Amino acid sequence: MAGRDDPARDLARDLDGDIADDLADDLLALLLRIGDDHLILGHRLSEWCGHAPMLEEDLALPNMALDLIGTARMCYGYAAEIEGGGRSEDDYAFLRDGTDFRHMLMVERPNGDFAHTMLRQFLFAAWMHPLWDGLTGASDARLADHAGKAVKEMAYHVRHSGEWVIRLGDGTAESARRMRAALDDLGPYIGEMFESDETSARLVVAGLLPDPATVRAAFDSTVARTFTMAQLPPLEIGAGISGGRAGRHGEVLGHLLAEMQFLQRAYPGQTW
Amino acid sequence: MVAVRDIDQDFGRDDVLADIRRIAESVPDPELVVVNVGDLGIIRDLRHDDGGAVEIDVTPTYSACPATLAIELAIETAVAAAGHDVRVRRVLAPAWTTDWITPAGRAKLKQAGIAPPLPRDDGTGDHDYFARPQVACPRCDSLDTTELSAFGATACKAQHRCLSCHEPFDYFKCL
Numbered sequence: 483m484a485g486r487d488d489p490a491r492d493l494a495r496d497l498d499g500d501i502a503d504d505l506a507d508d509l510l511a512l513l514l515r516i517g518d519d520h521l522i523l524g525h526r527l528s529e530w531c532g533h534a535p536m537l538e539e540d541l542a543l544p545n546m547a548l549d550l551i552g553t554a555r556m557c558y559g560y561a562a563e564i565e566g567g568g569r570s571e572d573d574y575a576f577l578r579d580g581t582d583f584r585h586m587l588m589v590e591r592p593n594g595d596f597a598h599t600m601l602r603q604f605l606f607a608a609w610m611h612p613l614w615d616g617l618t619g620a621s622d623a624r625l626a627d628h629a630g631k632a633v634k635e636m637a638y639h640v641r642h643s644g645e646w647v648i649r650l651g652d653g654t655a656e657s658a659r660r661m662r663a664a665l666d667d668l669g670p671y672i673g674e675m676f677e678s679d680e681t682s683a684r685l686v687v688a689g690l691l692p693d694p695a696t697v698r699a700a701f702d703s704t705v706a707r708t709f710t711m712a713q714l715p716p717l718e719i720g721a722g723i724s725g726g727r728a729g730r731h732g733e734v735l736g737h738l739l740a741e742m743q744f745l746q747r748a749y750p751g752q753t754w
Numbered sequence: 755m756v757a758v759r760d761i762d763q764d765f766g767r768d769d770v771l772a773d774i775r776r777i778a779e780s781v782p783d784p785e786l787v788v789v790n791v792g793d794l795g796i797i798r799d800l801r802h803d804d805g806g807a808v809e810i811d812v813t814p815t816y817s818a819c820p821a822t823l824a825i826e827l828a829i830e831t832a833v834a835a836a837g838h839d840v841r842v843r844r845v846l847a848p849a850w851t852t853d854w855i856t857p858a859g860r861a862k863l864k865q866a867g868i869a870p871p872l873p874r875d876d877g878t879g880d881h882d883y884f885a886r887p888q889v890a891c892p893r894c895d896s897l898d899t900t901e902l903s904a905f906g907a908t909a910c911k912a913q914h915r916c917l918s919c920h921e922p923f924d925y926f927k928c929l
Contacts, residue, residue, distance in 0.1 A: 538903035538913075545905040552818025623847075630849035631817045634929050641883040642904045704883065 505688055509622065510564050511584070511681050512690060514574075515727060517557025518585035521575055522735075523606060524550030525742050526593055535596050542642060546603070549635045556628050572753075576746035580736055581729040588671035590726075590735045597650050597657065598664040604643035604708065605668065609675045611636040612700035616692020625690065644708045651712025658713065665714060673722035675701075771800055774808055774833055774840070781832050784824045785908050788866040791825060793859025798845055807839035813850045815929070816909045852929045863926055864892045869914065871928040889925050891916035901925075 527547035534540040558571035589606065593599045614636055617629035650657040676698055685691040705717050725731070745752060778800070779792025791797055791812070798811040810829060814822040826842045833840040852871035855863075860870035869892045889899050896918035903913040911924045 538905070541903060541907075542905040545909055548818045548820075548909060549816070552816070556817065627847035627849075628817065630847055631814075634849065635817065637883060638904075638927070644883055645904075 505690075506564055508681055508684050508688065509625075509690060510561055512685055513557040513561040513564070513625075514584045517554045517561065517574065518583045519589050519606075519610075520550040520557070521554035522583070522585045522738065523589040523603075524548075524554060525738060526589065526591075527599070527603070529593055530599065539596070543599075546639055546642070549632075549639070553628070553632055560624060572746065576743045580731050580739055583731060583735065584727055584729060586671070586674040586726040587723060587732060588668060588674065590731060590738060591668065591671065592734055594664065594667065595660055596646075597660040598667060600643050600646040600650070601661065601664040602668055603639060604647045605672060605675075605705070607636050607639035607643055608704040608708075609697065609701045611640050611704075612697045613692060615700075616697060619689075619692075621689030640704065644704075647708055647714075648712045651709070651714045661712065661714065665717075669720075670722040671724075672717070673719045674724040674726060676719070677724055677727070679727065767802060770838075771802070771808070774810075774836070774838055775800055777833050777836050778810055778829045781825065781828045783821065784828065785821045786863075786868075786910075788862050788868075789855075789859045791829065793856050793862060795854030795856060795859070796825070796850060797829075803841070805839075807841055808833065810840065810842050811845045812842050813845050815850050817846075819909055821908075850929070852926065855926075867892050867923055868911070869923055869925040871926045874928055887928060889914055891919060891921070892923055893921050894919040 524547040527543045527550065530539070530543040531547075532540065534543055554575065555571050558574040561574060562569045562571060588602060591598075591602065611633065614629045614633035618626055618633060620626040620629060647661065651661040652658070676694065678694060682691060682694075686693065702717075709715070709717060775797065778797055779790060781791050783789050783791060783794060794815065796813050796815065798813050800808060800810040803809045810833070812826055812829065822844075826844065830840055830842050851874060853874050855871065863870045869889050872887050872889065886901075888897050889901075890897050891899050891914075894916060896916055898917040899914050900917060901912060902915050902922060905911075906913045906924055910927055910929070912927050913922060914925045915922045
Protein backbone atom coordinates (compact mmCIF):
# COMPACT_ATOMS: atom_id res chain seq x y z
CA MET A 483 0.00 0.00 0.00
CA ALA A 484 1.11 3.55 -0.58
CA GLY A 485 2.54 5.35 2.45
CA ARG A 486 1.00 8.41 4.01
CA ASP A 487 3.38 10.81 2.23
CA ASP A 488 3.53 8.88 -0.99
CA PRO A 489 2.26 10.86 -4.00
CA ALA A 490 0.56 7.67 -5.15
CA ARG A 491 -1.68 8.02 -2.10
CA ASP A 492 -4.14 10.05 -4.14
CA LEU A 493 -4.11 7.75 -7.13
CA ALA A 494 -7.80 7.14 -6.71
CA ARG A 495 -8.45 10.72 -7.75
CA ASP A 496 -7.75 12.25 -11.12
CA LEU A 497 -6.46 15.79 -11.64
CA ASP A 498 -9.88 17.34 -11.27
CA GLY A 499 -10.28 15.80 -7.85
CA ASP A 500 -12.90 13.38 -9.10
CA ILE A 501 -12.48 9.73 -8.40
CA ALA A 502 -11.66 7.75 -11.50
CA ASP A 503 -14.88 6.16 -12.75
CA ASP A 504 -13.64 2.59 -12.70
CA LEU A 505 -12.61 2.92 -9.06
CA ALA A 506 -15.64 4.90 -7.92
CA ASP A 507 -17.96 1.88 -7.97
CA ASP A 508 -15.50 -0.22 -5.99
CA LEU A 509 -14.85 2.54 -3.46
CA LEU A 510 -18.61 2.99 -3.07
CA ALA A 511 -19.02 -0.75 -2.50
CA LEU A 512 -16.26 -0.66 0.12
CA LEU A 513 -17.81 2.29 1.96
CA LEU A 514 -21.15 0.48 2.16
CA ARG A 515 -19.54 -2.74 3.40
CA ILE A 516 -17.59 -0.94 6.14
CA GLY A 517 -20.41 1.52 6.89
CA ASP A 518 -23.06 -1.21 7.14
CA ASP A 519 -20.86 -3.43 9.35
CA HIS A 520 -20.41 -0.51 11.72
CA LEU A 521 -24.01 0.74 11.67
CA ILE A 522 -25.65 -2.65 12.25
CA LEU A 523 -23.20 -3.68 14.99
CA GLY A 524 -23.54 -0.22 16.53
CA HIS A 525 -27.31 -0.63 16.56
CA ARG A 526 -27.04 -4.06 18.20
CA LEU A 527 -24.78 -2.61 20.92
CA SER A 528 -27.18 0.27 21.48
CA GLU A 529 -29.93 -2.28 22.23
CA TRP A 530 -28.06 -2.99 25.50
CA CYS A 531 -28.53 0.58 26.70
CA GLY A 532 -30.45 0.33 29.96
CA HIS A 533 -30.24 -3.48 29.97
CA ALA A 534 -26.54 -4.19 30.58
CA PRO A 535 -25.67 -6.47 33.51
CA MET A 536 -23.93 -3.61 35.38
CA LEU A 537 -23.72 0.16 35.25
CA GLU A 538 -20.16 0.16 33.88
CA GLU A 539 -21.29 -1.88 30.88
CA ASP A 540 -24.32 0.32 30.45
CA LEU A 541 -21.76 3.07 29.80
CA ALA A 542 -19.34 0.95 27.82
CA LEU A 543 -21.70 -0.57 25.27
CA PRO A 544 -23.32 2.70 24.07
CA ASN A 545 -19.87 4.35 24.06
CA MET A 546 -18.58 1.67 21.71
CA ALA A 547 -21.79 1.95 19.68
CA LEU A 548 -21.09 5.67 19.32
CA ASP A 549 -17.63 4.99 17.88
CA LEU A 550 -19.11 2.53 15.40
CA ILE A 551 -21.91 4.85 14.31
CA GLY A 552 -19.36 7.66 13.88
CA THR A 553 -17.56 5.53 11.32
CA ALA A 554 -20.85 4.64 9.60
CA ARG A 555 -21.61 8.36 9.26
CA MET A 556 -18.26 8.99 7.62
CA CYS A 557 -18.80 6.12 5.19
CA TYR A 558 -22.34 7.17 4.22
CA GLY A 559 -21.45 10.84 3.89
CA TYR A 560 -18.59 9.97 1.57
CA ALA A 561 -20.71 7.42 -0.35
CA ALA A 562 -23.37 10.08 -0.91
CA GLU A 563 -20.78 12.41 -2.46
CA ILE A 564 -19.46 9.68 -4.76
CA GLU A 565 -22.97 8.70 -5.85
CA GLY A 566 -23.89 12.33 -6.37
CA GLY A 567 -27.58 11.48 -6.35
CA GLY A 568 -28.59 13.82 -3.56
CA ARG A 569 -28.87 11.12 -0.88
CA SER A 570 -27.87 12.03 2.68
CA GLU A 571 -26.11 9.84 5.24
CA ASP A 572 -29.49 9.35 6.95
CA ASP A 573 -30.99 8.01 3.71
CA TYR A 574 -28.43 5.19 3.67
CA ALA A 575 -29.18 4.25 7.27
CA PHE A 576 -32.92 4.69 7.39
CA LEU A 577 -34.37 4.35 3.89
CA ARG A 578 -32.66 1.31 2.41
CA ASP A 579 -34.30 -2.12 2.47
CA GLY A 580 -32.65 -5.24 3.84
CA THR A 581 -31.36 -6.51 0.52
CA ASP A 582 -29.50 -3.20 -0.01
CA PHE A 583 -27.36 -3.71 3.10
CA ARG A 584 -23.86 -5.12 2.63
CA HIS A 585 -22.73 -6.02 6.15
CA MET A 586 -21.51 -9.47 7.10
CA LEU A 587 -24.03 -11.70 8.82
CA MET A 588 -22.23 -11.86 12.19
CA VAL A 589 -23.01 -8.24 13.05
CA GLU A 590 -26.77 -8.66 12.60
CA ARG A 591 -26.96 -11.72 14.89
CA PRO A 592 -29.21 -11.04 17.89
CA ASN A 593 -27.32 -10.02 21.01
CA GLY A 594 -27.98 -13.21 22.95
CA ASP A 595 -26.48 -13.03 26.43
CA PHE A 596 -23.63 -10.76 27.53
CA ALA A 597 -20.99 -13.41 26.71
CA HIS A 598 -22.35 -13.65 23.17
CA THR A 599 -22.30 -9.88 22.66
CA MET A 600 -18.76 -9.54 24.03
CA LEU A 601 -17.37 -12.41 21.96
CA ARG A 602 -18.95 -10.97 18.80
CA GLN A 603 -17.49 -7.55 19.65
CA PHE A 604 -14.07 -9.05 20.27
CA LEU A 605 -14.02 -11.00 17.00
CA PHE A 606 -15.14 -7.94 15.04
CA ALA A 607 -12.60 -5.62 16.69
CA ALA A 608 -9.75 -8.12 16.40
CA TRP A 609 -10.41 -8.15 12.63
CA MET A 610 -11.23 -4.48 12.16
CA HIS A 611 -8.24 -3.11 14.10
CA PRO A 612 -5.58 -4.47 11.70
CA LEU A 613 -7.87 -3.55 8.79
CA TRP A 614 -7.96 0.09 9.94
CA ASP A 615 -4.24 -0.06 10.60
CA GLY A 616 -3.70 -1.04 6.96
CA LEU A 617 -6.17 1.58 5.74
CA THR A 618 -4.13 4.38 7.36
CA GLY A 619 -1.98 3.96 4.25
CA ALA A 620 -4.93 3.72 1.82
CA SER A 621 -4.61 5.31 -1.60
CA ASP A 622 -7.68 7.42 -0.85
CA ALA A 623 -6.79 10.29 1.49
CA ARG A 624 -10.23 10.63 3.07
CA LEU A 625 -10.44 6.96 3.96
CA ALA A 626 -6.84 7.01 5.23
CA ASP A 627 -7.49 10.08 7.39
CA HIS A 628 -10.52 8.48 9.01
CA ALA A 629 -8.59 5.24 9.53
CA GLY A 630 -6.03 7.23 11.54
CA LYS A 631 -8.74 8.00 14.08
CA ALA A 632 -10.70 4.74 13.95
CA VAL A 633 -7.62 2.57 14.49
CA LYS A 634 -7.09 4.04 17.97
CA GLU A 635 -10.73 3.59 18.97
CA MET A 636 -10.85 0.02 17.70
CA ALA A 637 -7.76 -0.94 19.74
CA TYR A 638 -9.72 0.09 22.82
CA HIS A 639 -12.65 -2.09 21.73
CA VAL A 640 -10.32 -5.08 21.39
CA ARG A 641 -9.03 -4.48 24.89
CA HIS A 642 -12.40 -4.03 26.52
CA SER A 643 -14.20 -6.92 24.83
CA GLY A 644 -11.11 -9.14 25.00
CA GLU A 645 -10.86 -8.67 28.75
CA TRP A 646 -14.47 -9.85 29.07
CA VAL A 647 -13.77 -12.89 26.87
CA ILE A 648 -10.91 -13.77 29.24
CA ARG A 649 -12.87 -12.95 32.41
CA LEU A 650 -15.88 -15.05 31.38
CA GLY A 651 -14.01 -17.83 29.58
CA ASP A 652 -11.70 -18.30 32.58
CA GLY A 653 -14.34 -17.46 35.16
CA THR A 654 -16.98 -19.64 36.80
CA ALA A 655 -18.29 -22.89 35.37
CA GLU A 656 -21.42 -21.04 34.25
CA SER A 657 -19.59 -18.12 32.61
CA ALA A 658 -17.22 -20.54 30.82
CA ARG A 659 -20.19 -22.57 29.60
CA ARG A 660 -21.81 -19.44 28.20
CA MET A 661 -18.63 -18.22 26.50
CA ARG A 662 -18.19 -21.61 24.82
CA ALA A 663 -21.84 -21.61 23.77
CA ALA A 664 -21.30 -18.15 22.25
CA LEU A 665 -18.30 -19.46 20.33
CA ASP A 666 -20.34 -22.40 19.02
CA ASP A 667 -23.11 -20.04 17.94
CA LEU A 668 -20.88 -17.43 16.26
CA GLY A 669 -18.42 -19.92 14.76
CA PRO A 670 -20.18 -20.35 11.40
CA TYR A 671 -20.22 -16.56 10.83
CA ILE A 672 -16.49 -15.86 11.34
CA GLY A 673 -15.29 -17.01 7.92
CA GLU A 674 -17.24 -14.29 6.11
CA MET A 675 -14.74 -11.69 7.44
CA PHE A 676 -12.02 -13.24 5.33
CA GLU A 677 -13.95 -13.97 2.16
CA SER A 678 -12.72 -12.25 -0.95
CA ASP A 679 -14.57 -11.51 -4.16
CA GLU A 680 -13.80 -9.63 -7.37
CA THR A 681 -14.56 -6.30 -5.73
CA SER A 682 -12.28 -6.85 -2.76
CA ALA A 683 -9.51 -8.17 -5.04
CA ARG A 684 -9.65 -4.98 -7.14
CA LEU A 685 -9.69 -2.87 -3.96
CA VAL A 686 -6.49 -4.52 -2.76
CA VAL A 687 -4.80 -3.84 -6.12
CA ALA A 688 -5.95 -0.20 -5.99
CA GLY A 689 -4.51 0.26 -2.49
CA LEU A 690 -7.98 0.68 -1.01
CA LEU A 691 -7.81 -2.45 1.13
CA PRO A 692 -4.76 -3.90 2.89
CA ASP A 693 -3.28 -7.28 2.03
CA PRO A 694 -5.82 -9.83 3.42
CA ALA A 695 -3.01 -12.13 4.61
CA THR A 696 -1.62 -9.38 6.87
CA VAL A 697 -5.03 -8.73 8.41
CA ARG A 698 -5.63 -12.46 8.89
CA ALA A 699 -2.25 -12.96 10.59
CA ALA A 700 -2.93 -10.13 13.05
CA PHE A 701 -6.43 -11.47 13.77
CA ASP A 702 -5.13 -15.02 14.32
CA SER A 703 -2.45 -13.77 16.69
CA THR A 704 -4.85 -11.65 18.78
CA VAL A 705 -7.44 -14.42 18.96
CA ALA A 706 -4.89 -17.11 19.83
CA ARG A 707 -3.39 -15.06 22.66
CA THR A 708 -6.78 -14.09 24.06
CA PHE A 709 -8.35 -17.54 23.75
CA THR A 710 -5.37 -19.10 25.55
CA MET A 711 -5.86 -16.73 28.47
CA ALA A 712 -9.63 -17.39 28.31
CA GLN A 713 -9.16 -21.19 28.44
CA LEU A 714 -11.06 -21.44 25.17
CA PRO A 715 -10.22 -24.01 22.48
CA PRO A 716 -8.12 -22.77 19.53
CA LEU A 717 -10.28 -21.07 16.89
CA GLU A 718 -10.83 -23.13 13.79
CA ILE A 719 -12.58 -21.36 10.95
CA GLY A 720 -14.38 -23.94 8.86
CA ALA A 721 -17.13 -23.82 6.29
CA GLY A 722 -19.72 -21.28 7.34
CA ILE A 723 -22.67 -19.15 6.43
CA SER A 724 -22.23 -16.04 4.31
CA GLY A 725 -23.96 -13.87 1.74
CA GLY A 726 -24.16 -10.56 3.59
CA ARG A 727 -21.80 -8.82 1.13
CA ALA A 728 -24.26 -9.73 -1.64
CA GLY A 729 -27.28 -8.50 0.31
CA ARG A 730 -28.55 -11.91 1.43
CA HIS A 731 -29.44 -11.55 5.09
CA GLY A 732 -31.28 -13.40 7.81
CA GLU A 733 -34.81 -12.76 8.92
CA VAL A 734 -33.35 -11.07 12.00
CA LEU A 735 -32.28 -8.09 9.88
CA GLY A 736 -35.90 -7.30 9.04
CA HIS A 737 -36.75 -7.05 12.73
CA LEU A 738 -33.70 -4.88 13.38
CA LEU A 739 -34.56 -2.49 10.53
CA ALA A 740 -38.19 -2.31 11.60
CA GLU A 741 -37.06 -0.82 14.89
CA MET A 742 -34.13 1.25 13.60
CA GLN A 743 -35.96 2.74 10.62
CA PHE A 744 -39.43 3.16 12.10
CA LEU A 745 -39.23 6.87 12.81
CA GLN A 746 -37.94 7.92 9.38
CA ARG A 747 -40.41 5.62 7.62
CA ALA A 748 -43.41 6.81 9.64
CA TYR A 749 -42.41 10.48 9.76
CA PRO A 750 -40.20 11.11 6.71
CA GLY A 751 -37.69 13.94 6.74
CA GLN A 752 -37.17 14.23 10.50
CA THR A 753 -33.80 15.67 11.48
CA TRP A 754 -31.99 16.32 14.77
CA MET B 755 9.00 50.84 -1.17
CA VAL B 756 6.36 48.56 -2.51
CA ALA B 757 8.08 45.56 -0.96
CA VAL B 758 8.31 47.28 2.44
CA ARG B 759 4.61 48.12 2.36
CA ASP B 760 3.75 44.51 1.57
CA ILE B 761 5.78 43.35 4.52
CA ASP B 762 4.00 45.83 6.79
CA GLN B 763 0.66 44.51 5.59
CA ASP B 764 1.75 40.95 6.23
CA PHE B 765 2.75 41.84 9.77
CA GLY B 766 -0.64 43.46 10.27
CA ARG B 767 -2.41 40.35 9.04
CA ASP B 768 -0.30 38.17 11.33
CA ASP B 769 -1.35 40.30 14.30
CA VAL B 770 -4.98 39.81 13.34
CA LEU B 771 -4.48 36.06 13.04
CA ALA B 772 -2.75 35.90 16.43
CA ASP B 773 -5.65 37.81 17.92
CA ILE B 774 -8.19 35.46 16.33
CA ARG B 775 -6.22 32.45 17.54
CA ARG B 776 -6.40 33.80 21.10
CA ILE B 777 -10.17 34.25 20.82
CA ALA B 778 -10.69 30.81 19.30
CA GLU B 779 -8.45 29.08 21.83
CA SER B 780 -10.33 30.59 24.76
CA VAL B 781 -13.57 28.78 23.84
CA PRO B 782 -14.31 26.26 26.63
CA ASP B 783 -14.88 22.58 25.91
CA PRO B 784 -18.67 22.14 26.34
CA GLU B 785 -18.36 18.76 28.10
CA LEU B 786 -15.16 19.46 30.05
CA VAL B 787 -15.46 23.12 30.90
CA VAL B 788 -12.27 23.33 32.98
CA VAL B 789 -10.24 23.25 29.76
CA ASN B 790 -10.56 25.31 26.58
CA VAL B 791 -9.92 24.27 23.01
CA GLY B 792 -6.44 25.82 23.15
CA ASP B 793 -5.57 23.52 26.06
CA LEU B 794 -6.77 20.50 24.07
CA GLY B 795 -4.57 21.38 21.09
CA ILE B 796 -7.37 20.88 18.59
CA ILE B 797 -6.85 24.16 16.67
CA ARG B 798 -4.33 23.05 14.10
CA ASP B 799 -3.91 26.11 11.86
CA LEU B 800 -5.56 29.29 10.72
CA ARG B 801 -5.15 31.51 7.68
CA HIS B 802 -6.73 34.21 5.57
CA ASP B 803 -8.48 32.73 2.56
CA ASP B 804 -8.59 34.44 -0.85
CA GLY B 805 -11.76 36.32 0.01
CA GLY B 806 -10.29 37.86 3.17
CA ALA B 807 -12.17 35.60 5.58
CA VAL B 808 -10.34 33.61 8.21
CA GLU B 809 -10.30 29.85 7.92
CA ILE B 810 -9.61 27.89 11.14
CA ASP B 811 -8.59 24.22 11.01
CA VAL B 812 -10.08 22.25 13.90
CA THR B 813 -9.57 18.53 14.47
CA PRO B 814 -12.09 16.38 16.38
CA THR B 815 -10.95 14.44 19.45
CA TYR B 816 -12.99 11.25 18.97
CA SER B 817 -14.55 10.51 15.57
CA ALA B 818 -18.02 10.41 17.09
CA CYS B 819 -17.50 12.94 19.89
CA PRO B 820 -20.88 14.68 20.29
CA ALA B 821 -19.07 17.88 21.30
CA THR B 822 -17.37 18.28 17.92
CA LEU B 823 -20.13 20.27 16.24
CA ALA B 824 -20.80 22.31 19.39
CA ILE B 825 -17.12 23.25 19.60
CA GLU B 826 -16.97 24.25 15.93
CA LEU B 827 -20.07 26.42 16.28
CA ALA B 828 -18.76 28.00 19.49
CA ILE B 829 -15.46 28.92 17.82
CA GLU B 830 -17.27 30.46 14.83
CA THR B 831 -19.60 32.37 17.12
CA ALA B 832 -16.79 33.71 19.32
CA VAL B 833 -14.61 34.85 16.42
CA ALA B 834 -17.55 36.33 14.51
CA ALA B 835 -18.58 38.24 17.65
CA ALA B 836 -15.17 39.93 17.54
CA GLY B 837 -16.02 41.21 14.07
CA HIS B 838 -14.25 38.70 11.84
CA ASP B 839 -15.51 36.79 8.84
CA VAL B 840 -14.71 33.22 9.87
CA ARG B 841 -15.12 29.65 8.69
CA VAL B 842 -14.14 26.49 10.59
CA ARG B 843 -12.72 23.62 8.54
CA ARG B 844 -12.77 20.12 10.05
CA VAL B 845 -9.49 18.27 9.47
CA LEU B 846 -9.00 14.60 10.41
CA ALA B 847 -5.31 14.13 9.67
CA PRO B 848 -3.01 13.98 11.44
CA ALA B 849 -5.31 12.32 13.95
CA TRP B 850 -5.61 14.09 17.29
CA THR B 851 -3.66 12.60 20.14
CA THR B 852 -3.84 13.35 23.86
CA ASP B 853 -0.11 14.19 23.58
CA TRP B 854 -1.28 17.53 22.11
CA ILE B 855 -2.95 18.59 25.36
CA THR B 856 -0.80 21.46 26.66
CA PRO B 857 1.00 21.43 30.04
CA ALA B 858 -1.45 24.14 31.18
CA GLY B 859 -4.36 21.95 30.09
CA ARG B 860 -2.97 18.94 31.94
CA ALA B 861 -2.56 21.04 35.10
CA LYS B 862 -6.18 22.24 34.82
CA LEU B 863 -7.44 18.66 34.43
CA LYS B 864 -5.52 17.51 37.51
CA GLN B 865 -6.78 20.52 39.47
CA ALA B 866 -10.34 19.45 38.58
CA GLY B 867 -9.71 15.91 39.86
CA ILE B 868 -9.24 14.35 36.42
CA ALA B 869 -6.01 12.39 35.94
CA PRO B 870 -4.39 13.73 32.75
CA PRO B 871 -3.61 11.21 29.98
CA LEU B 872 -0.31 9.37 30.09
CA PRO B 873 2.02 9.96 27.13
CA ARG B 874 1.29 7.63 24.23
CA ASP B 875 4.66 5.90 24.33
CA ASP B 876 4.22 4.65 27.89
CA GLY B 877 0.43 4.62 28.01
CA THR B 878 -1.75 1.95 26.43
CA GLY B 879 0.00 0.85 23.29
CA ASP B 880 -2.24 0.09 20.34
CA HIS B 881 -0.63 -3.28 19.77
CA ASP B 882 -0.46 -4.60 23.30
CA TYR B 883 -4.18 -4.55 23.81
CA PHE B 884 -4.12 -5.69 27.41
CA ALA B 885 -1.30 -3.47 28.71
CA ARG B 886 -2.34 -1.56 31.82
CA PRO B 887 -1.42 2.11 32.15
CA GLN B 888 -0.14 3.11 35.60
CA VAL B 889 -2.33 6.11 36.38
CA ALA B 890 -1.46 8.46 39.24
CA CYS B 891 -4.24 9.62 41.56
CA PRO B 892 -4.90 13.33 40.82
CA ARG B 893 -5.50 14.00 44.54
CA CYS B 894 -2.68 12.22 46.39
CA ASP B 895 -0.37 11.26 43.48
CA SER B 896 -0.32 7.61 44.54
CA LEU B 897 0.35 5.13 41.75
CA ASP B 898 -1.64 2.49 43.65
CA THR B 899 -4.81 2.91 41.60
CA THR B 900 -7.20 0.58 39.82
CA GLU B 901 -9.64 0.87 36.93
CA LEU B 902 -13.32 0.76 37.90
CA SER B 903 -14.81 1.25 34.44
CA ALA B 904 -13.18 1.41 31.02
CA PHE B 905 -15.75 4.01 29.96
CA GLY B 906 -17.03 7.02 31.83
CA ALA B 907 -19.34 9.99 31.54
CA THR B 908 -17.77 11.02 28.20
CA ALA B 909 -16.08 9.02 25.46
CA CYS B 910 -12.67 10.38 26.47
CA LYS B 911 -12.69 9.27 30.09
CA ALA B 912 -12.42 6.07 32.17
CA GLN B 913 -13.19 5.71 35.86
CA HIS B 914 -10.46 4.76 38.32
CA ARG B 915 -10.11 4.50 42.08
CA CYS B 916 -7.17 5.31 44.29
CA LEU B 917 -6.28 2.50 46.69
CA SER B 918 -4.28 4.88 48.94
CA CYS B 919 -6.76 7.72 49.56
CA HIS B 920 -9.74 5.62 48.36
CA GLU B 921 -11.18 8.42 46.21
CA PRO B 922 -12.69 7.55 42.84
CA PHE B 923 -11.54 9.72 39.93
CA ASP B 924 -11.82 10.15 36.18
CA TYR B 925 -8.87 9.32 33.94
CA PHE B 926 -8.57 11.11 30.60
CA LYS B 927 -7.78 8.14 28.36
CA CYS B 928 -4.60 8.14 26.34
CA LEU B 929 -5.47 8.35 22.63
